[in-house]
Amino acid sequence: MSQGFFMELISWGYLGLFGGSFLSATLVPFPSEGLLYAFFKLGYPVWICVIIASFGNTIGGFTNYWIGYSANAAFIQRRFKLDETRLLKWQAKFAKYGHFMGLLAWLPLIGDPMLIALGVLKVKFWPLSIMIFIGKFMRYVFLALIFELFV
Numbered sequence: 001m002s003q004g005f006f007m008e009l010i011s012w013g014y015l016g017l018f019g020g021s022f023l024s025a026t027l028v029p030f031p032s033e034g035l036l037y038a039f040f041k042l043g044y045p046v047w048i049c050v051i052i053a054s055f056g057n058t059i060g061g062f063t064n065y066w067i068g069y070s071a072n073a074a075f076i077q078r079r080f081k082l083d084e085t086r087l088l089k090w091q092a093k094f095a096k097y098g099h100f101m102g103l104l105a106w107l108p109l110i111g112d113p114m115l116i117a118l119g120v121l122k123v124k125f126w127p128l129s130i131m132i133f134i135g136k137f138m139r140y141v142f143l144a145l146i147f148e149l150f151v
Contacts, residue, residue, distance in 0.1 A: 068119025
């Protein structure tokens with residue numbers, strides 16, 4: 001992403017923060033942390049920014065989940081050489097506690113593909129969405145605390 005796009009998002013205010021945070025949670029590489037930091041430096045209220053970025057990032061994560069959920073199961077089975085029994089076994093394993101994986105959705109490199117996989121496995125959306133929000137919110141709280149304490 002170009003610096004011009006970054007500055008354009010900042011000029012949109014909270015909507016830009018939401019949009020940048022949303023993009024960051026999809027498979028599009030975008031530094032939501034840098035955008036959040038820019039909003040802090042510009043004097044925007046830290047906790048409002050944390051909440052807006054958390055919601056944007058969470059909804060972006062829902063996009064990845066939806067991609068997996070709506071994926072062609074037959075294609076997934078062929079691509080990863082899974083027989084139907086094996087896929088059903090994984091779905092059963094994740095049905096009960098798979099939503100806790102949403103706490104790790106903020107992790108770089110693995111969080112986005114993990115949400116796609118959880119969608120493929122049809123993990124229940126509402127418990128997962130709560131965990132995704134908690135994980136992403138805690139990451140932004142941590143960044144805000146670093147900013148408040150050290151910057």
